[in-house]
Amino acid sequence: MNLILFTFIVLLGFTSYYFGRKKAYTIQSTKKRLTALPQFYGYYLAIWCAIPAFIIFSLWAIFEPTIVKLLVLSDYSNQGYLDDELNLIYEKTKALSRGQFTGEITPFIEASAEKYLSLRSIAQSSKVVIVLSAIIASVAYAYKRISSNSRTREPVEKFLNAVLFTASLAAILTTVGIVFSLIFQTIDFFKVIPLFDFVFGTHWYPAKAFVRDSSEALDPSMYSDTFGAVPIFAGTFFIAFIAMCVAIPIGLMSGIYLAEYASYKVRQYAKPLIEILAGIPTVVYGFFAALTVGPFLKELGTSMGLEVSAESALAAGGVMGIMIIPFISSLSDDVITSVPQSLRDGSYAMGATKSETIKRVIFPAALPGIVGSILLGVSRAIGETMIVVMASGLAANLTLNPLESTSTITAQIVVILIGDQAFGDPKTQAAFALGMSLFLVTLCLNIVALRVVKKYREKYE
Amino acid sequence: MIKIKAKDVDVFYGKKQALFNISLDIEENQVTALIGPSGCGKSTFLRCLNRMNDVIDICSVKGEILINDFNINDKSCDVVRLREKIGMVFQKPNPFPKTLYENVSYGPTIHGIAQSKQEMDEIVETSLKKAALWEEVKDRLHEPGTGLSGGQQQRLCIARAISVRPEVILMDEPCSALDPIATAQIEELIDELKKEHTIIIVTHSMAQAARVSQNTGFFHLGQLIEHGSTDKIFKNPDNKKTQDYITGRFG
Secondary structure: OHHHHHHHHHHHHHHHHHHHHHHHHHHHHOOOOOOOOHHHHHHHHHHHHHHHHHHHHHHHHHHHHHHHHHHHHHHHOOOOOOHHHHHHHHHHHHHHHOOOOOOOOOHHHHHHHHHHHHHHHHHHHHHHHHHHHHHHHHHHHHHHHOOOOOOOHHHHHHHHHHHHHHHHHHHHHHHHHHHHHHHHHHHHHHHHOOHHHHHHOOOEOHHHHHHOOOOOOOOHHHHOOOEOOHHHHHHHHHHHHHHHHHHHHHHHHHHHHHHHHOOHHHHHHHHHHHHHHHHOOHHHHHHHHHHHHHHHHHHHHHHOOOOOOOOOHHHHHHHHHHHHHHHHHHHHHHHHHOOOHHHHHHHHHOOOOHHHHHHHHHHHHHHHHHHHHHHHHHHHHHHOOHHHHHHOOOOOOOOOOOOOOOOOHHHHHHHHHOOOOOOOOHHHHHHHHHHHHHHHHHHHHHHHHHHHHHHHHHHOO | OEEEEEEEEEEEEOOEEEEEEEEEEEEOOOEEEEEOOOOOOHHHHHHHOOOHHHHOOOEEEEEEEEEOOEEOOOOOOOHHHHHHHEEEEOOOOOOOOOEHHHHHHHHHHHOOOOOOHHHHHHHHHHHHHHOOOHHHHOOOOOOEHHHOOHHHHHHHHHHHHHOOOOOEEEEEOOOOOOOHHHHHHHHHHHHHHOOOOEEEEEOOOHHHHHHHOOEEEEEEOOEEEEEEEHHHHHHOOOOHHHHHHHOOOOO
16 A cells, blocks of 8 residues: 555655646746756655655654554543553453464454454555645645746755765764663673673683573572673674785785786786685685685694694784785775875885885875774774674684684674673673674774875875 | 987887887986977877886887997896986975985985995985975984975975986976976076086976077977977077967967
């Protein structure tokens, strides 16, 4: 029903566009000069058609369920039911009206279900009537207003402005929403686990929290030495460090090659090929790390007499580094290419060779942008999950040996939230606390990176 | 005395020929101006003289250019040494995003000219003095060169070019981005510099060519129409096209 109504409104919108434009043409044919191009008159009318429909639709969607519920439950008032019981009755009523109710049917509920159905159908048809009449009224009003000197361009432009603003607002609100969803659970977590223990504790063993029977009362003392985040923070930064050791030199050198040395033809093919690396799903990198690189490193290490874990930080970090190469190479290529040619010419004309020019003029000029690209790469490395889960193991060892397995923030969040979870349990809330700290770390990195990149931009404008 | 001798120089951008059969002699310690309408090939010719066209992939140069009787288009020519001897100043001031000091010391550093910090300081000071910039910047040698005004930036670029004591300085419309006062300063400077350097200047301003140069070459559609002493070209040219261009009838 809603779909039909919606299609109808869209059709009406198109028709009113057509009529608006037609009226504009008619005015034009009387040798009067219009204040805007004819299609603005069309858009103007179409907007007048769409806005009231949209507003009524949204209001209806918000208020209809509440009002119907109130009306249905009004029969049960003064009977001493609790809120929870009333809710249950309402759910039963709805289920019955859909024919999905399997329990005992009392006459009371049956009557309610009938009432519910009739209310719904009344609501539906009145919605159709109200929406359509609103559209007709507003379109008629707008149509009458259109004359040779009526302003249509400004309202249309304003409307577009508002639509675009709403779109960007949606993105911002989502971010805010994510932060809020993390914040409350995080606060709950820190009510049980002291912040100090979390930040400075060196023992991370959330499985210990599994043992608790949920009916038992919460006893904070049993969590001591369970949620010390130092090992996983260390693991996160350690693996990110290994990744950057791979990604920075290779990415940077390939970026310099692409920007300065590669001929147009080579660049045309090589750049997309390198960027393919960025398109590979991280789970595939995870495979590669866990099934190819990990065992290979173990064998190599064993043949050299070293003790190498099959799930080593080195394997995960190395493969993660490969994943980040295209970010650094592509961004630094862009930054280097945007260094003005006049600087290169100036250096060559002084008799500098290509490598001298790059080292002494281009690299320093592009450095802020390159640092920005590296910081973006670091925040990717810290946020990367799948490779670590698959290749580096889940035991949170506090170690700086790249051949042992370690774990990261992201991997621990996965471990904690996989399978059955009890909400309101410190173990689950730990994931939110970790998510929050991860968010903060990457946020800071991104802010720094954007600052640096912005500083670079100012230089050449 | 003849410093540079160009013989039958052809330049191609891909398949398109940009210069046809240019033969031109350039006198030592004089200013030679190259004039002509936009796209006539005068800048292209200038860039042949220090092999800057090598930077452009599709560009190829044929013919002989003798500097001190040595053909710079020969395979045995070392481009790094060549460009040490032949400096260049560009149309738009292009100081490096480094300090003033580093801008001027750039050439001496890459050519290993200065043996000590003291020697480098001297080179920087003399170069800036010769470029008539020393008095204005001596207190802020370690501030970025990009912070100067346009005219100062261009004089900084000249200081950078003369820091390696080149025999020839090529100038590609060095004043086209500058205001009249800065232009006058640069022109004065050119007059001073010709005592020690041979200067070739590409310019769009006929008045400038007349003011600063002793010799002038007129380019049109990739050909050198006429060349000779500036007096003769401006007062009594042989070719009608030159006459028309100089009197402003086309171009």
